[in-house]
Amino acid sequence: MNRKEIPEEVIEAVARHINERNNKPSNLPIITVKGNTETPHYFEILPFDQIDSTDRKFFAIDGSSNYQQFYNGLSIGIYTAGYICFEHGKQIRLNDMDNPIILGNSYFPERILIINEKDGEDIFDELLTLEPVKNLIAFFGIEVKKLWGFGENLRDYISPEITKLLSFCQEVLEWALLYEIATLDITKPEDIILVDGTLRSNNIKQEYLVRLGEFLHSKGLIAVAVTKNSPIKLELSSSFKKLDSYLQDELKPKYPFTITDPKRQKLCCWFEVSDDILVSSYKGGMYAKKDITGGRGFGLFFAARLDYVEKLQNYDWVVIDLNIFDAVPGIKKKELTRNIDFIKIIYKELTRLTQEHYILGYPYPLVEVHNFVTLKKDFKDEIIRRVKFALFKDQRMDNVEIENLFLDIHDRF
Numbered sequence: 040m041n042r043k044e045i046p047e048e049v050i051e052a053v054a055r056h057i058n059e060r061n062n063k064p065s066n067l068p069i070i071t072v073k074g075n076t077e078t079p080h081y082f083e084i085l086p087f088d089q090i091d092s093t094d095r096k097f098f099a100i101d102g103s104s105n106y107q108q109f110y111n112g113l114s115i116g117i118y119t120a121g122y123i124c125f126e127h128g129k130q131i132r133l134n135d136m137d138n139p140i141i142l143g144n145s146y147f148p149e150r151i152l153i154i155n156e157k158d159g160e161d162i163f164d165e166l167l168t169l170e171p172v173k174n175l176i177a178f179f180g181i182e183v184k185k186l187w188g189f190g191e192n193l194r195d196y197i198s199p200e201i202t203k204l205l206s207f208c209q210e211v212l213e214w215a216l217l218y219e220i221a222t223l224d225i226t227k228p229e230d231i232i233l234v235d236g237t238l239r240s241n242n243i244k245q246e247y248l249v250r251l252g253e254f255l256h257s258k259g260l261i262a263v264a265v266t267k268n269s270p271i272k273l274e275l276s277s278s279f280k281k282l283d284s285y286l287q288d289e290l291k292p293k294y295p296f297t298i299t300d301p302k303r304q305k306l307c308c309w310f311e312v313s314d315d316i317l318v319s320s321y322k323g324g325m326y327a328k329k330d331i332t333g334g335r336g337f338g339l340f341f342a343a344r345l346d347y348v349e350k351l352q353n354y355d356w357v358v359i360d361l362n363i364f365d366a367v368p369g370i371k372k373k374e375l376t377r378n379i380d381f382i383k384i385i386y387k388e389l390t391r392l393t394q395e396h397y398i399l400g401y402p403y404p405l406v407e408v409h410n411f412v413t414l415k416k417d418f419k420d421e422i423i424r425r426v427k428f429a430l431f432k433d434q435r436m437d438n439v440e441i442e443n444l445f446l447d448i449h450d451r452f
Contacts, residue, residue: 121145228259
């Protein structure tokens with residue numbers, strides 16, 4: 040359908056729905072209730088001249104996938120995931136490459152050619168042979184087919200759907216890297232591992248992710264998932280606006296700042312996301328459940344503003360998923376008391392990573408790792424060029440044959 044033919048009432052209905060969600064009354068109080076994490080907690084940002092004065096390392100994990108199909112049934116699909124580390128504000132080397140720019144560590148599959156369903160199965164099988172994934176499965180100590188959230192026949196179900204397959208492989212590899220970082224010789228208690236997204240998964244059963252979360256907690260490593268893209272943000276948009284006004288117009292003028300430079304005087308805020316917001320955001324409740332059973336992972340959702348910039352409204356609020364074993368130490372015994380002192384420390388620590396104006400309250404290591412691993416169009420084009428060259432140089436194929444193999448018919452129109 041031509042976009043001009045989309046009925047106007049459809050567009051109006053979408054706009055109306057967004058507006059209703061965006062402006063529904065906020066039930067969130069603006070006053071902090073002592074001991075209640077579901078009320079806003081305000082704090083002064085860490086002084087700028089202290090942001091690199093810590094012995095914590097900050098790791099960051101991200102992944103990417105890309106897919107290109109050509110008119111003759113030939114496809115190239117690739118996924119990757121990697122991680123980087125910052126210490127005292129500088130990125131440190133995690134690989135043995137003699138490269139002054141590439142300091143992080145990443146993994147790529149060898150199988151990227153897709154012609155038929157068997158190739159999809161081979162991609163799935165190769166994932167299980169990658170070193171980080173093998174190690175994660177060994178840590179769980181189970182038959183791999185018992186690991187998957189969609190059942191033991193996941194391979195048969197997912198292999199024909201290439202985009203779903205690549206996304207799945209990317210996610211599993213990211214979980215494996217979380218375990219790999221935890222087992223590195225250079226990690227130590229109180230280091231922070233940043234993850235892009237959430238500490239939850241539909242692909243891996245919760246009981247095994249919970250083992251991973253408990254393992255991280257036992258080593259004193261702090262897993263923090265961060266995202267700007269979450270349905271929680273739409274549900275909380277009116278609350279964000281209310282808090283923004285309070286921060287700027289009421290609290291800031293009377294706050295006893297220790298930072299003397301007015302340009303550096305910023306107030307930050309965090310609060311735990313309440314059950315009613317989670318139910319509205321995630322229908323069914325499993326993905327957002329505040330427990331280590333009956334859900335999808337080992338996180339506890341918070342909303343936070345980690346670098347208050349005047350008049351920017353709610354797009355520098357982030358949704359954060361903290362390891363529930365850290366935030367609720369007695370969770371295994373059903374003791375639900377929050378470790379508020381720990382939570383306060385973590386949010387203060389995160390402000391070490393957000394004091395760059397163009398990042399808008401988002402930790403810069405996650406920006407850097409995203410740039411490190413993202414498979415952009417030019418990367419995909421590079422793969423195609425290299426395959427073409429190999430076909431010509433090593434396989435002695437004719438140039439016309441090669442170009443026809445990789446012809447994208449849509450480019451002709």
